[in-house]
Amino acid sequence: MSRKTVLSSARLPPHLDERERFSPWQDIPVAEIRSAEYDSPANLHFEAIEATAVGSAVLGQMSGPVKHATRKASNIANDDKDGYLLMINKADTMLSGVHAGREYAVGRGEAVLVTASEALKMNGADSNVWTNVVVPRAILLRAFPQIDDRLGLKIGADSEALELLKRYCLLLESGSPLASADLITHATDTIVDLIGLATGAKGRAAELVGLRGLRAARLEAVLARIAEDFIDPGISAQSVALQLGLSVRYVHDLLQETGMSFSERVLELRLQSAHRMLSHKHSDMRVSDIALTSGFSDVSYFNRCFRRRFGYTPTSAR
DSSP states (O other), X not given: OOEEEEEEGGXXXXXOOHHHHHXXXXXXXXXXXXXXXXXXXXXXXXXXXXXXXXXXXXXXXXXXXXXXXXXXXXXXXXXXXXXXXXXXXXXXXXXXXXXXXXXXXXXXXOEEEEETTSOEEEEOOSSEEEEEEEEOHHHHHHHOTTGGGGTTOEEOTTOHHHHHHHHHHHHHHHXXXXXXXXXXXXXXXXXHHHHHHHHTOOSHHHHHHHHHHHHHXXXXXXXXXXXXXXXXXXXXXXXXXXXXXXXXXXXXXXXXTTTOOHXXXXXXXXXXXXXXXXXXXXXXXXXXXXXXXXXXXXXXXXHHHHHHHHSSOTGGGO
């Protein structure tokens, strides 16, 4: 089941000093995300932090006057965390720093991917608000083996994938906790795919997009072949599959996605062809000839289908 942890400085006892207020604020990211050393102005209150666990992923909302945050080799050794963290800036202040040998600076709505397995420096301001999306290293690497190439690179606020990820995380955080194992797995996979798309990483999501593109191209080829050969009485899913180098089952599956089967599509094209020819004012062809020309080998069958499709007989269409 997914779970949520919330802490707000407004809920803490008023007699606590700033260090005592800071301690529980820091405990949540240490437990849920990773340990780091935070530095903040002594006269400013920490505000709030939320951590929502969705399966093995953690969605964190943090706000507070963090001037500097550093994850050193000692922090890495102490907590042994190595997951990836997508940091999304939600305030007008700039979050900047150094990670994986790259300098980064992200403004409102922008994001950067970092990993807990490497040192990190982050500079903030007197008022910061940001989102953390944390995914275990093994899971993100399995989906995107080259994800480390995207560390420390800014993701623009205009990224559609990033915007969709923000909305999806908000939905998960604001809704009721997920109890179904299947839904939790689905939610985690969706988060992983959107991180990959937002960062531009190559991996499972990119492959899926490619497969969808290939499938669309093959469907287009099948439809074009049917449109070209529908008047042939011998046309069949088998003949189309053979011409395009596809399996018959695959052709049927592609057409099923359009809501019209192979035979239904061929019949519709033949009826539309016959209707156009019958409606032509200068056509002197007999109805039987038009039926044959449109691909029908049985005139009686043509008459029945035409009337069922258009509500009147072929003769009445003239």
